[in-house]
Structures are given as C-alpha cells and as structure tokens.
Amino acid sequence: MADGATDEVIRVAGLGKSYVTAAGPFPALKGVDLTIRRGEYVAVMGPSGSGKSTFMNLLGCLDTPTMGDYFLVGRNVAHLPADELARLRNRTIGFVFQGFNLLPRMSLEDNVALPLVYAHVEREPRRERARAMLSKVGLEGYALSLPARISGGQQQRVAIARALINSPSLILADEPTGNLDSHTSEEIMALFRELNDEGITVVLVTHEHDIADHAKRQVRFLDGLIVRDEPTPRREAAPC
Incomplete structure (x- = not known):
C-alpha cells in the first residue's frame, strides 16, 4: 500500500527482538x-532495559525484528533487504538524536542538506531546501556557520531541520532534550509541538515525565512489553 493510502504511519504486530x-x-x-x-504525537517511556530503545531502533529501521511484523506507512518492512530498507528510511523517517550528530567541519547548511546528498538531489536545490529548513526552525542567516559556533539548543534546531529536509x-x-537545559528544552519541545500541529507524526523516547507531558499520548515499556498506553493527562491551567 502506498504512502497516503492509509492513516496508519506505524503498525506493529507481535514485534519481538532477541x-x-x-x-x-x-x-x-x-x-x-x-x-x-x-498526526499523532507519542512519547515512549520506560526504565533502562525496558525495551524502549530496542523498539525505537526497530521503528527507525536501524535494526530488524526476530519475530512479528512492522508496517511503515502501509508497507511491511520487517524483512526488507538492507538497501531497500535504507532507501525507505531516508525518504520516510526523520531522526533527531540526543547528541545532535552534526558534522563539525561542515556548515549548518551542508549538515541539513546531507540526507538530500544520499537522495541524489543536485547541489543548488539542496542548498535552497536546507536554507528553507533552517529558516523554519528560526536559524535564518546561520547557513554558513559551523556547529561549534552556535549553542546546544541551536544545534538541536539544526538537527530538527535536517530531520525535516526530506518531508518525512x-x-x-x-x-x-537530554543535553539541554530546562529553558532550551522547553523551546525545543515547543518546536516539536508546532511540527505536530502541522500534521507531522512525532514519536519521541524520553525518561523525563515533564518532556513526555508535551506529547498527546504516552506508551510505557517494562520488561520488553507495553504496560501502559493512554492519552497524556491535560495540565490544569494555573489560576489567575
């Protein structure tokens, strides 16, 4: 089934990994x-060893399951060949990591454009798209800067711009937000909320309850199983 023919971005059935x-x-x-x-916004939680990181690696097509099925935008990808899986991953999923994973000797523009290199997009369209994405995350004018010259929060914005470059x-x-202070973390989570409000499906792993509370749904893992799956309780507004 082609992307767009289903509203299920992710469906896993009996998914296991040993x-x-x-x-x-x-x-x-x-x-x-x-x-x-x-269009969902889901936080995946659980203690160390609960299975949440393994689950996210499988969702990201960075690993393959030993049992079960994984349907990504309607296609069962559980046992695709590695090269086909890599192509699907590049055009369907945008990744944002705790450590930013920016290349230090490349400009922000070139860091953001990197997924388009693998997609064989010509240089000028790559540059235009990268600058547009930097503008989207509030970093217009920083295209030629190097990662070391900007703050951690700005580096994470660059990573988000890179994740968006292929319209995943x-x-x-x-x-x-693992490497960010509380104020910067709130700014990054506000950006994720804006992206989700635009219709992008967001799934994040976190061990912090205040970060998970930004999502609309929380899924908790324990001992390799889902033990809770429920909407995030809405916070009461503070009295005036």
Missing part, C-alpha cells in the same frame, strides 16, 4: 502490538 548473549538468547522485546496514526511522514526523536 539478542544472542553468552548466557543464551535475550528477549529485549517480547511481542508488541501498537498502532500510531498519522514520521519524526523519531531519541532523548532530544
């Missing part, structure tokens, strides 16, 4: 069922 260890197979994920529809169906964010 790793080989010296003590034998270790089931990090034990048969998970979950659907995330277009899905943004996956792994602890996107």
Whole structure:
C-alpha cells in the first residue's frame, strides 16, 4: 500500500527482538502490538532495559525484528533487504538524536542538506531546501556557520531541520532534550509541538515525565512489553 493510502504511519504486530548473549538468547522485546496514526504525537517511556530503545531502533529501521511484523506507512518492512530498507528510511523517517550528530567541519547548511546528498538531489536545490529548513526552525542567516559556533539548543534546531529536509511522514526523536537545559528544552519541545500541529507524526523516547507531558499520548515499556498506553493527562491551567 502506498504512502497516503492509509492513516496508519506505524503498525506493529507481535514485534519481538532477541539478542544472542553468552548466557543464551535475550528477549529485549517480547511481542508488541501498537498502532500510531498519522498526526499523532507519542512519547515512549520506560526504565533502562525496558525495551524502549530496542523498539525505537526497530521503528527507525536501524535494526530488524526476530519475530512479528512492522508496517511503515502501509508497507511491511520487517524483512526488507538492507538497501531497500535504507532507501525507505531516508525518504520516510526523520531522526533527531540526543547528541545532535552534526558534522563539525561542515556548515549548518551542508549538515541539513546531507540526507538530500544520499537522495541524489543536485547541489543548488539542496542548498535552497536546507536554507528553507533552517529558516523554519528560526536559524535564518546561520547557513554558513559551523556547529561549534552556535549553542546546544541551536544545534538541536539544526538537527530538527535536517530531520525535516526530506518531508518525512514520521519524526523519531531519541532523548532530544537530554543535553539541554530546562529553558532550551522547553523551546525545543515547543518546536516539536508546532511540527505536530502541522500534521507531522512525532514519536519521541524520553525518561523525563515533564518532556513526555508535551506529547498527546504516552506508551510505557517494562520488561520488553507495553504496560501502559493512554492519552497524556491535560495540565490544569494555573489560576489567575
């Protein structure tokens, strides 16, 4: 099924992942069922070892399951060949990581445009698109700067611009505020909310409850299973 023919961006059924260890197979994920529809904003939570990071790696097509099915925008990608999986990942998913993952010797413009290089887009259209994305995240005028010359919050905005460059169906964010102070974290989360309000599906991993509260839905993992899946309680407005 082609992208756009379904409102299910993510559907996993019986999804599991085991790793080989010296003590034998270790089931990090034990048969998970979950659907995330277009335009949702979901926080994935859980303690260390709960399976949430394994789950996000599978969602991002960075790893393959040992059992079950994963439908990404209607296509079962659980067992696609690596090259086909990489092409689908590049055009469908935008990644935002805790560590920004910017290349220090490349300008911000070139960092943002990097996914378009892999998509074989010509240089001038790449530059135009990258500058537009930098403007979208409030960094117009910074295109020729290097990552070391801007703040951590600005670097994360560059990472978000890079994630948006291919107009993805899905943004996956792994602890996107982990290296930021509380004020900057709020600014980044406000940007994610704006993107979600525009219709982009956002799934983020976080261990911080105040960050998870920005999402509209919270999914909690424990021991390789989903133990909670519910809408985020709305905060009461402070009295005047």
